[in-house]
Amino acid sequence: MGASDKLKDYLRAREVYKDHIYNDNPQHPENGTRTIGYGHTGNVDAIASRYPQGLPREVAQSILDADMAPAEQIVRKHLKVPVTQGQFDALVDYAFNAGPGAFLSSPMLSHLNGGDAASAAKDFGTARITQKGVLVRGLQNRRADETGMFQTGDAVNKYGPR
Numbered sequence: 001m002g003a004s005d006k007l008k009d010y011l012r013a014r015e016v017y018k019d020h021i022y023n024d025n026p027q028h029p030e031n032g033t034r035t036i037g038y039g040h041t042g043n044v045d046a047i048a049s050r051y052p053q054g055l056p057r058e059v060a061q062s063i064l065d066a067d068m069a070p071a072e073q074i075v076r077k078h079l080k081v082p083v084t085q086g087q088f089d090a091l092v093d094y095a096f097n098a099g100p101g102a103f104l105s106s107p108m109l110s111h112l113n114g115g116d117a118a119s120a121a122k123d124f125g126t127a128r129i130t131q132k133g134v135l136v137r138g139l140q141n142r143r144a145d146e147t148g149m150f151q152t153g154d155a156v157n158k159y160g161p162r
Helices: 005-015 044-050 057-078 085-098 100-104 107-113 117-124 137-152
Strands: 018-023 034-037
Touching: 005 057, 005 085, 005 137, 018 044, 034 044, 034 057, 057 085, 057 100, 085 100, 085 107, 085 117, 085 137, 107 117, 117 137
Parallel strands: none
Antiparallel strands: 018 034
């Protein structure tokens, strides 16, 4: 199983394409991370210098696909039970957004692998919603979207407020 086109469309809408470096936490810039393209945080200065007129959308999409690959792999490797496409997509989105360490130590993974999908769904609501100790509305919305994906195959906020 791999990430669906629906998840990829969601990520492109959620992450929002920006062709220049930006801060991913405009509400609290001091807590944010330098970002480019569709939420890419690695080598942003090198990427920006390679594209002084702005990062082309096609290149940003390729970077996003490459960024998602490790999240897909980690979910595949550590998932021990069959899941729906929506559940897989929600787990990949969480691993992609929160990071592999957060995913591997998440109660949702333990609950799901233990056969308790209902608890796993609830776990998204209590998962990481802060950045450097500050509550981030966009992360609250992201976890709600992941809960929706997990339960119904569709994001709750439909790319709503970040």
